[in-house]
Every structure is written in structure tokens, then in C-alpha cells.
Amino acid sequence: MKEIPHIVSTFHILTLAEEATARYLSSILSPFGYHLHITKDFQESIQHIMTEQPSVLIISGQMQDDEGLALLQYLKTHRDYDELPVMFFSDGSEEQELRAFQIGAEDVCSLTTSEVAVRARLRVLLRIAGYRRRISNEKRRLEITVEQRTKELLEITVATVAALEKASELSDEETGDHMMRVAAYSACLAEEMGLDRAMVEKIRLYAPLHDVGKVGVRHEVLKKAGVLTNEEFDEMKQHTVFGYDLLTAAKADDVARNIALYHHERYDGSGYPYNLKKDEIPLEARIVAVADVFDALTTKRRYKEALPPKDALQITCVELGERFDPTVRQALINRFDQFVAIMQQTTGEE
Numbered sequence: 647m648k649e650i651p652h653i654v655s656t657f658h659i660l661t662l663a664e665e666a667t668a669r670y671l672s673s674i675l676s677p678f679g680y681h682l683h684i685t686k687d688f689q690e691s692i693q694h695i696m697t698e699q700p701s702v703l704i705i706s707g708q709m710q711d712d713e714g715l716a717l718l719q720y721l722k723t724h725r726d727y728d729e730l731p732v733m734f735f736s737d738g739s740e741e742q743e744l745r746a747f748q749i750g751a752e753d754v755c756s757l758t759t760s761e762v763a764v765r766a767r768l769r770v771l772l773r774i775a776g777y778r779r780r781i782s783n784e785k786r787r788l789e790i791t792v793e794q795r796t797k798e799l800l801e802i803t804v805a806t807v808a809a810l811e812k813a814s815e816l817s818d819e820e821t822g823d824h825m826m827r828v829a830a831y832s833a834c835l836a837e838e839m840g841l842d843r844a845m846v847e848k849i850r851l852y853a854p855l856h857d858v859g860k861v862g863v864r865h866e867v868l869k870k871a872g873v874l875t876n877e878e879f880d881e882m883k884q885h886t887v888f889g890y891d892l893l894t895a896a897k898a899d900d901v902a903r904n905i906a907l908y909h910h911e912r913y914d915g916s917g918y919p920y921n922l923k924k925d926e927i928p929l930e931a932r933i934v935a936v937a938d939v940f941d942a943l944t945t946k947r948r949y950k951e952a953l954p955p956k957d958a959l960q961i962t963c964v965e966l967g968e969r970f971d972p973t974v975r976q977a978l979i980n981r982f983d984q985f986v987a988i989m990q991q992t993t994g995e996e
């Protein structure tokens with residue numbers, strides 16, 4: 647039965663090979679519609695892979711200095727390229743074939759493989775490339791949807807808090823700008839600390855809800871101009887527990903509930919409501935605590951002026967340093983310039 651030429655217009659096959667192998671491969675593949683782009687060395691191949699994103703790679707085992715195996719090794723140990731299907735075209739030695747498989751080549755052929763078999767096996771690799779591409783497109787599509795949803799949720803959260811603020815159900819500290827800055831600062835700290843992207847986004851999303859429990863505190867206490875009595879302060883402290891209960895009833899994520907309940911705990915154990923210490927406090931709450939205090943210090947309130955960011959940094963990281971997780975403090979120091987930029991964007995203050 648005659649083999650039908652395979653029209654592969656959307657496929658792009660890169661071949662790293664020396665003259666003789668390149669010529670042979672072209673002679674058995676080109677008449678069947680496979681277009682090969684031939685490169686002659688390691689660097690040129692990498693460059694081509696980065697810019698042209700080929701579907702399949704054929705590597706010759708006859709390159710000088712084992713450059714073929716070196717390229718295979720490089721690709722299979724780099725996350726950006728390890729999904730690119732590779733056919734290794736060996737020098738025929740069993741040792742080299744074994745080595746190529748061990749490194750991770752999807753298939754190995756040689757001059758002893760029949761032409762028909764080379765083409766058939768190449769088709770399998772192209773199919774694999776198609777599946778992998780489809781999976782990665784789907785993954786990207788899902789990521790975009792999740793990002794979109796997260797953005798919507800953040801907007802809903804901020805709108806809810808702004809509505810509460812308008813209804814005077816929150817103190818004058820809980821402005822929409824404060825929420826947005828605490829979200830941005832917290833995400834920035836989480837990122838600097840190397841938390842994974844999903845966690846960073848959760849923290850960004852839920853940080854604005856840290857004081858949502860204040861809706862459960864009596865108006866007189868919340869809006870009192872003078873110093874709170876001990877009883878009033880005890881009532882105020884309850885906003886952490888109210889917030890937790892509210893978010894639990896709303897079936898909110900653990901990250902949201904932890905932030906509400908523990909954002910006033912202090913690293914040295916002097917916080918509330920449970921006097922937790924160090925690692926007993928969930929990381930997300932330790933992060934939001936720093937963001938919250940930095941913002942409180944750098945904004946003007948009814949009873950105090952705004953401090954310059956450098957002074958706020960000194961207070962948060964040194965003077966009151968004991969209260970905060972040292973790794974979060976270090977993250978603040980590392981990202982200080984970004985904090986200042988966030989601050990200037992939303993307050994317009996220097």
C-alpha cells in the first residue's frame with residue numbers, strides 16, 4: 647500500500663544535525679510534506695526553540711562533542727522546554743540509544759530504522775505535540791478565567807466595604823483606600839516571601855476583609871472620639887471574632903477567616919484575641935498585620951498626622967519590631983520602594 651504524504655502545514659520540525667544526517671532526514675521527510683528547519687549547533691537550536699516554538703525536535707547523535715545529547719539533556723531539565731517531543735536520531739550504538747532514552751527522548755531512531763517507520767514515529771510525536779499544546783492552551787484559558795474571577799471578587803469585596811463605610815458601619819480608619827493599600831502591600835509581602843501565586847492572590851483578595859467584624863461593634867464604641875475604657879476596648883477586640891464568625895457563616899476561604907481572626911495577634915505573644923505567638927499565628931495574618939500597621943502609620947487619621955514612609959519603616963521593623971514576624975519585616979525592607987510607590991498611587995502623598 648502506498649504511503650500518503652502527510653500535510654503538516656501547522657507543524658514545525660526543528661532538526662539539529664550535521665550535514666550528512668540533515669541531508670538524509672530531508673530526503674526521507676520533505677517529499678512527504680514535513681518541512682525541516684535545520685540548525686547546526688546547540689546555541690542556534692536554543693535560539694530557534696525560544697523564538698519559533700517548533701512542534702517536534704529531531705536531534706542527531708552524530709554531532710561533534712556529543713552536542714546532540716547535550717541539547718537533549720538541556721531541554722529535558724528545563725521546565726520551559728521539557729514538553730517538546732524529541733526524536734533522537736542515534737549513531738546506531740546501543741549505548742547512545744540507551745543514554746538518549748534515559749535523558750528523556752520520546753523516541754530513538756537510527757539509519758537501521760526503515761524510512762516508513764521513521765515517518766510513522768514522527769507522526770506519533772507530532773500528535774503528542776498537538777495534545778500537549780491543547781492541554782497547555784486549556785491551562786492558560788483556565789488561569790485567565792481564575793484571574794478574571796479573582797479580580798471580580800476583589801471588586802465586590804471593596805464595594806462591600808465601601809458600602810459599609812458609607813453606611814457609617816465602620817470607623818473612619820476603614821476607608822476603601824486603606825483596604826486597597828492593605829491588599830496591595832500584603833500581596834507584595836507574600837510575593838517577596840516566595841509564596842505561590844494562588845496564595846498571593848488569596849491574600850490580596852481577602853486582606854481587605856480584615857476588619858469586616860467591626861460591623862458587630864457598637865456604634866458608640868466604634869465612633870468614640872476619646873480613649874476607650876477597658877470594657878470598650880474589650881468590645882472592640884471582639885471585631886476579630888465577629889469577623890471570623892461572619893466569614894465562617896459566609897463559607898469564606900480559610901485564608902479570609904484566618905486574616906480576620908488573627909490580624910491583631912503579635913509575634914511576641916502580646917496581641918489579641920488569643921495571645922498567640924510566632925508560628926501559632928497563621929502566616930497570612932502575620933503578613934496582613936505588617937501591611938495594616940504600615941498603612942495606619944503612613945495615613946492621616948482623625949487623631950494623628952501621617953508619618954513619612956521611612957519613619958513608618960523604622961517603627962514597624964525596629965521600634966515595634968518584636969511584634970512582627972522577622973521574615974515579614976525583612977520582606978517589607980526588601981520591597982520598601984514598592985510600598986512607597988503603592989502609597990503614592992493611592993494617597994498622592996510624598
Ligand SMILES: [Fe+2]
Pocket residue numbers: 856857885909910
Ligand atoms: Fe482590626
Ligand SMILES: [Fe+2]
Pocket residue numbers: 824828856857938
Ligand atoms: Fe485595618
